[in-house]
Amino acid sequence: MRHFWVFGYGSLMWRPGFAYARCETALLYGAHRSLCVYSYVHRGTPERPGLVLGLDRGGTCKGLAFAVEPENWQATLAYLRKREQATMVYKEATRTVRLASGESVSALSYLVDRDHEQYAGKLDLQEQLALVQASHGQSGPNTDYVMNTQAHLKETGTHDPALSWLTRQLQSGS
Template sequence: MPAASADSEAEFWLFGYGSLIWKPPPLYDRRIPGYVTGYVRRFWQASQDHRGTPEAPGRVVTLIERSFWETLTDHHDSPDKVWGTAYRIEAAKVAEVREYLDIREINGYTVHYTPFHPSDGSSIIKTLVYIGTPENDQFVGPQHPQKLAEHIHRSFGPSGPNKDYLLSLEEALDNLSSESGDAHVKDLATRVRKLEKQANAVGERAASATAVTNELKKVGSTDEQEEMEK
């Protein structure tokens, strides 16, 4: 069977590899887990509108063509498959969904098409996908994993903490298939959880020190009052 067309009159298919996995588009009538090939998923796209601000951009994922990625120095390996989900949109609702997606993905992403392999082994589907290519001004390229994790941990935007995006993506990928985990995402999530644990420990120590100081002040004040009354 030939691949279904993403821009056919009958149906419209969208591939989600980032937040679209756990936060799907509106008005879809089918959701299929699966994967695409020829790409690598990386947190190499700046986010000024959702997980960061223009002054302090966060980081979100984009797809990198594997042939280009192989020319770069990266600290993570990548499997041949990039897992995600495909959504089917009925023809009558395509214009509305495209408008929604163009707004949601406006920050450096452009429209591309790629074959999608359903996890159940059914026929390949031609899907539309939004990609932040290396030519767009929000593409930041490779970064040491620890520096990237620290950047994600401290970033915050209108859609919430950048770390929530990362951890939600990790969980969503783990739930798609037994082979859908992403080492790049997993390593960054592990580093961010460690940073969060360290930050919480520092906060607890600071709170404890403040409580002790306040108690000492209280005791000192009481002693002074008793001394005055003698």
């Protein structure tokens, strides 16, 4: 049976929100995980933006690939577009990912749009910390987003130095 695939690198890893038949650790080439998106909806507001992850160009990103059965694909796609495209800060794209099993598959991925007003670019860690500590959106506190993502990265054996540092600062109350 042919599956459709979705690549998750942030909150999709710990809260996919759709039915899937299989999930595997996967590596995407040509983009990296970065807290480079101002969140105006899920983890912040336009007045007090939070920070969420985007796939920014260059490098590699370890995440999870979810296999979706054909009969669930249209509902999954509609759900993902509503969730990920609330402000159109991401470009929907198909990218090849390499699964832990060695197989390469084409997966739906959400890449940050560098021309969008919500693209934060590369902020230093102190700026990231200040934004994360001060923001809250429809999906809850920005601190929860960062700490949940870090915990799930750790489960997959993925080390993200920036998220590790931010999590330590948030846990210590800095």
